[in-house]
Amino acid sequence: MLQDFVLQSPDLVLKADSNVTLSYKRDSRNYITQVFAEQLPAVKTGFFNVHMSKGIIIQPHWHTNVTETLVVITGKVKTSVFNPFTQERMTYKLGPGQVSVFPRGWFHWIVAKSDDVHLLAIFDRPTPDIVYGSDFLRSIPKEIMNRAYGVNEEDYVKAVAPIQESVILGPPVSGATQPW
Structure with a gap:
């Protein structure tokens, strides 16, 4: 059995505030904060805490090393992902509690369809590469x-x-x- 030395540290902390570490800020209504291993060493994954207003887009991008799971907390969004196997765009309208997955290497984007959108972009590894x-x-x-x-x-x-x-x-x- 592998030992997790982080969990054995005498300075172990098992909490973080996802509102503290700013990743990107466009303005007071459109910004991204985060929790990854740097903020919480015991975490094996990480996430972006995303706030958006109507019409704002998380631009088309892909991740070379992670799969992303998007969870809508409040508001409405439209997600699109390009399926490289079928060469088709898959588009979904999501509201609170609904989830979309973007497999590693798949081109995708998210558009806020209402104001006060809050979503979590959760990754299956602690450090996502973004293109x-x-x-x-x-x-x-x-x-x-x-x-x-x-x-x-x-x-x-x-x-x-x-x-x-x-x-x-x-x-x-x-x-x-x-x-x-």
């Missing part, structure tokens, strides 16, 4: 988009120009939005 679509898109050279997909180079440059940094809770503050 953001915004980072991926802005790093692809215009010549590659043209060669691979026939996308007009100037159109591509214009399309990704508003993406100046990682967009976690979008749209970008400076960007225009369309109703969805």
Whole structure:
């Protein structure tokens, strides 16, 4: 039997406040806090505590090393995940108490469909890697988009120009939005 030395520590703490460690803040209504091993060494998983207002999106992204389980606490969201085996998008409307799973490596996103959304994004490992679509898109050279997909180079440059940094809770503050 493997011994868990963290649990044998004389300084063992088995609680944490999920409101303390800020992971990302867009504004006072849209922010993410967290509890992972750094905040609670005895935890074998971790989670993001997410707060969103209507129309805000957790941008398209994927995790290279974890499966994510999303639990809606309050509000309504629409989740979408791209199934790499069927090449289809799977979309779900969720409310309080409902759950969605995003398997490791599957591209997914979440849109707040009401104000005062609160959800937990729980991971099966204590340190999730995250690849953001915004980072991926802005790093692809215009010549590659043209060669691979026939996308007009100037159109591509214009399309990704508003993406100046990682967009976690979008749209970008400076960007225009369309109703969805």
